[in-house]
């Protein structure tokens with residue numbers, strides 16, 4: 373009896389310590405106690421492996437988690453069923469933490485260090501299951517801190533679908549959902565721990581569709597007109613164009629429909645293109661040249677052509693005022709180590725990458741701060757970064773040397789290696805949000821920086837135009 377009472381008092385004392393949330397240490401300790409809960413959530417989303425705009429279970433799980441913690445939920449925002457905003461608190465400042473949860477088609481993989489499909493249509497090859505979960509964990513940790521310190525203001529989690537090619541956030545920005553936000557924070561899975569002022573390329577993507585006439589390819593070819601000829605002619609022209617575009621530009625395509633059988637002249641063919649560069653004006657120009665090539669291809673092959681814009685994102689505008697605070701907090705949180713089992717797993721992955729030794733310092737340490745980190749991907753966070761001051765980080769959720777969008781990324785993301793990286797991100801986002809809440813001058817500084825960088829005459833024009841969300845782009 374006595375023992376129980378003492379135990380209760382001790383545990384009450386311990387709980388109240390956790391509830392106290394006075395110092396950064398208190399906040400981090402509390403997050404550590406929730407490790408299993410968030411690992412579980414991320415594991416579930418990794419298993420669901422839902423593609424862009426189809427993330428029903430993943431979105432519902434994060435909504436449920438946030439609702440249980442006292443957040444109010446607005447779902448189906450910006451005309452997207454799997455997009456949502458979860459909010460706690462009231463008034464200003466308003467801090468947004470972005471979360472993603474879409475998987476990539478065709479990259480199903482078990483959590484093993486050799487290439488083995490899980491038999492699904494998609495896999496989390498960009499680690500967005502970790503992204504959504506860490507950001508949820510951070511939003512909840514910030515809420516706990518606000519509650520414990522009677523902090524005024526609002527913490528919001530933005531549930532952002534279809535980052536991979538679907539440009540989900542662009543519709544949310546276009547809808548004005550960030551209009552009252554002071555600062556936005558995000559992160560991304562990666563193979564090192566860094567909070568440098570990273571860049572990302574502006575991007576436009578479209579599906580070009582060619583229409584011809586089908587006929588027996590051997591018996592009456594003269595009666596046919598091949599839609600595939602249209603696609604191939606367009607590709608030939610674009611491939612020649614590569615010699616005469618800016619060095620840093622990127623153009624890539626896949627033929628999503630090239631006909632069904634060699635003995636039938638295809639009356640329909642489709643090619644899906646991406647164009648990228650670190651300046652959106654260059655992307656707009658290159659995309660125009662692409663459409664000219666498509667028109668020329670149709671003219672020359674006697675086909676007809678139309679195209680559908682699929683995605684379009686701004687380049688990323690780093691905010692140095694916020695970014696240095698993010699870096700300081702990542703340094704406080706620090707890197708992490710592998711258990712012997714994790715090390716074995718990592719070394720096997722490293723061998724599949726054709727490397728000799730796992731570069732462990734990328735996991736255990738934090739990369740030095742750089743004000744201009746190069747990156748060649750694109751992200752719809754770009755559009756958010758033009759709307760509000762935005763800062764981010766990446767953590768070592770993958771074995772160093774792993775490329776995003778690879779089976780090795782899916783594999784590590786489904787193990788404790790990924791979950792350790794995830795919690796490192798959750799902690800850093802939490803501490804950074806707290807610093808921003810406590811320092812209104814920092815918000816002013818970040819806003820002034822944004823205004824200066826985007827220029828006085830800046831007007832937001834979404835690169836994907838006025839189209840409705842491409843909800844079926846993965847169908």
Ligand SMILES: [Zn+2]
Pocket residue numbers: 498499500535560
């Ligand atoms: Zn990604």
